[in-house]
Amino acid sequence: MTRLISEGQVLRGEGYDVRVGERGRLRVEVGGEGYDIETHLSYPGATLGWNDLGERGPGCEPAWQPHLAREARNAVAVRAAGAHYSLSRRVSVARHRVIVTDTLTNTGYEEVGVIYRNELTSPQPFRQCLLGGVDRSGAHLTAENPSVYVAQARSRLAWLAEDTLLRLQLALSSSANRVRMAAERLSLQPGQSYTFRWALYPLPAEADYWRFINQVRRDWEVNFRLIGPWVILDVTARMDLIRDHEALAKYLARNRAQVVAIQPWVDYENYNSWTGRPTSRAELKPLLQEAMAAVKRVNPAIMCIGCIECNLVGLPQDVTDAIYATVRDQPQGLYPFTPQQMEILTQHDLRWKDCLLQSRDGRYRYEVYYRGSHFPMMAISVFAAPGNDQHKYWLDQARFLLEDVGLDGLYIDQFSLAFNDEQRYSYHAWDGTTVDIAPATGRIAARYTDGALVSIGAQESLVEYVLSKGRYMVANTFPASPEMQSLRVHRFNESEWNIDPLGWRAGTEPPLASYPCAGHLSTPIALGFRPGRLGEKGRQDYARLIMKAAIIYLRHGLLYYHYPTEIPQSGPGAGEYGAINHMFPITPVELHPGWIVGKERIVTCVSGEYRWANRRKPKVLVFDLNGRAVTPQATLQRDGSRWVVKLQLRDWQEMAVLE
DSSP states (O other): OOEEESSOEEEEOSSOEEEEOTTSOEEEEETTEEEEEEEEEEEOSSSOEEEEESSOOTTSOTTOOOEEEEEETTEEEEEEEOSSEEEEEEEEEETTEEEEEEEEEEOSSSOEEEEEEEEEEOSSOOSEEEETTBOOSEEOOOTTSOEEEEEOSSEEEEEEEOSHHHHHHEEEEEOSSEEEEEEEEEEEOTTOEEEEEEEEEEEETTOOHHHHHHHHHHHTTOOOOBOOOEEEEETTTSHHHHTOHHHHHHHHHHHTOSEEEEESOSSSSOEETTTTEEOOHHHHHHHHHHHHHHHHHHOTTSEEEEEEESSEEEOOHHHHHHHHTTSTTOOSEEEEOOHHHHHHHHTSOOTTTTSBOBOTTSOBEEEEEEETTTEEEEEEEBOOOTTSHHHHHHHHHHHIIIIIIOOSEEEEESOOGGGOGGGTEEOSSOOSSBEEEOTTTOOEEEEOEEHHHHTHHHHHHHHHHHHHTTOEEEEESOOOSHHHHTSSOEEEBOGGGGOOTTTSOTTSOOOOOTTGGGGGGSOOEEEOOOGGGGTHHHHHTHHHHHHHHHHHHHHTTOEEEOSSOOOOSSSTTOOOOGGGGGSOSBOEEEEETTEEEESSOEEESSOEEEEEOSSSOOOEEEEOTTSOEEOOEEEEEEETTEEEEEEEOOTTTOEEEEO
16 A cells, blocks of 8 residues: 655665655665765757756656655655656665666657656765776666766765666766766657666675675576686688597697587688688588587587577678679778669578668668688678567577587577677667657657667577577677576677787786676676787787786686687797686686686685685695696685685786685
8 A cells, every 4th residue: 555745755775774855866875975866857849858856957847746655664656747758666675775666658649759867976076986897987888787886985886777778778977976877769659668677786885896796696696607618619720630539639638628619600600711612501510510529529528519690691602792892802890881782782682681780871781801811701780680580590590500410509699789889770660669869859860770679589589499409508798688687698708809918017907998897797708819819929928818818807707718729838829728727617606806706616816815615625726827837825724614715826917726
């Protein structure tokens, strides 16, 4: 039973209070300090207007009069309505966190676009402010880590987006004592509703960003068992290795591979090093089966998986030849089709007509890349949605790999399009939700499709298919929606372009980069580093660059998966695989800057006192920057049913594993 109230209300949590003001403003009090949160919702007119939950602004509609209702001991409702929409807010306390839901309903007779903003302020400048894990003044593309963490002298507060649209559309900005969290592309049809959901984490002064992240990982149930090491093996480039049992056994023993991603890919990135041309499925099937059989003869427990692409499909060879003739020797990259190239496409019957990514001016996008001795390959940008051609293509490719070939699992590249604006939006049609809103009038200026949004159902379908077969799945990019967040799929991203192991001086704490921080709320894995990108310097420092990259990722709380990595055993760049060979299996329990606690092991590159929650005495392994084992400097002492390990390392230039 609800009770209407005219004054503010207080909700009490674990060590904090939440005050809901009579106009809906929220105030979180923790550690004797306060944080205020106001919400602003745009409405259209001759000029853009704003309805507020908080202090009544001059732009509020006359009818906008928020009122409160006590719903339960731990929940308060706030309701308000204007000429275009109504708002129903529910604020509830759930032990360590506050849950806020805002349901917007279009009560008018016309479609309305709404900019949804929340502003978090404190009386004094924040001592620390992290957007998506990083100290920066603004950020978007933060759906994978949709968080804000701020600090005052005696307290901390974190804000977390939890619903799909708020995560996908999230734009963050900060100033001295203010952070804005906004979704700016929502459209509602008459009678249509949408519910935004976000959480607040009030924290004591000793709670750092990582304590917040580890709590969210428990709340979102993303701590599950990870396997590895992962390696990539191109069958056509390394058939000599595949067909030499002794050499393959040594190779797999040296890198302790537990997951082998076998290439070429299906229908894309499918260059055959033998033939010098793309590999058909008929050619690919026996190659993959031969490689899997060879790996299984060495170790039947190794998972052999095939590779597909998410949002790029290889163009037929005749189309590639015709288009490439117009751009011969064009550098690798993504490009819009020229009018001449668009005309060429109309002369061919492509199967992906309902899912081609289209720019504002009606053009598609293509990728050109080179393999072998400058052999040109081309692909076209697409997006998946339930039932469209790309969704069907995914399932067809997956069935080929899992049922026809018989592999143990599937890898899909660029699985979430939320990571990149250039490969995300299409203007061929409207998804019913995503719009541009004119900043001057608040009216809808453009309608289009968000590939990151419409693909969610197709993503779920593919995962369901793979897991229903009892197979293993890995995907590039981290989950960007609650629908995908806790599915038992290994996720990583390609963070090598955001790190600089060559420029970073070992022994100092590596600099923080934004892209690796996207992994803090998922399976904490980064796809490694390719020294070959650095030419002769990469060859000379091969082992050290791999280990430095692993340390940089560990500084971000991430584990290491290999690109095609082969560390020389002797000569220039020589070394061993070191701690990377001992990172898995692991069920993450806590992430920290420079160390990860798992149920099976602890991985670290900083000195400290570590608690081993196991009666069995741990082994302590330490490795240098060449990946070679060195003598541990550690003392171990039993503490009841646990062990306390005091470990001394050369911080940020050695790695240790307790297992």
